[in-house]
Amino acid sequence: MTPLNPLAAPGGEDLAELVAGLVKGMPGVVGLHGGVFGEVATYLPGRRVSGIRITPERAEVHVTLVWGEPVRATAAAVRDAVTELTGVPTYVTVEDVVQPVRTPTTVTTTAAKEIS
Secondary structure: OOOOOOOEOHHHOEHHHHHHHHHHOOOOEEEEOOOOOOOOEEEEOOEEEEOEEEOOOOEEEEEEEEOOOOHHHHHHHHHHHHHHHHOOOEEEEEEEEEOOOOOOOOOOOHHHHHHO
């Protein structure tokens, strides 16, 4: 009997892709970070998942966080969520902290309405 692949997720999706989706959706996380030289990644057939490295013994997650969020608490939340999903100890590296993205707002005034 062939042993199950510990890195494969149910439904055919790779475990690294599941971890990436989970982490990118967490509060305070802007995205995944591949490291200084892009060395942190999981290589899959025809693609790679940057910022995630999973082995049968451990998981590494490298993230970019948004400025103003608590760094240690966010990293701990990522660690706990990934450990629960993968079943292996998880090590989180905060590679960068960036300013929140501000979207332009539309200002409507009475004078502008009268002109148009």
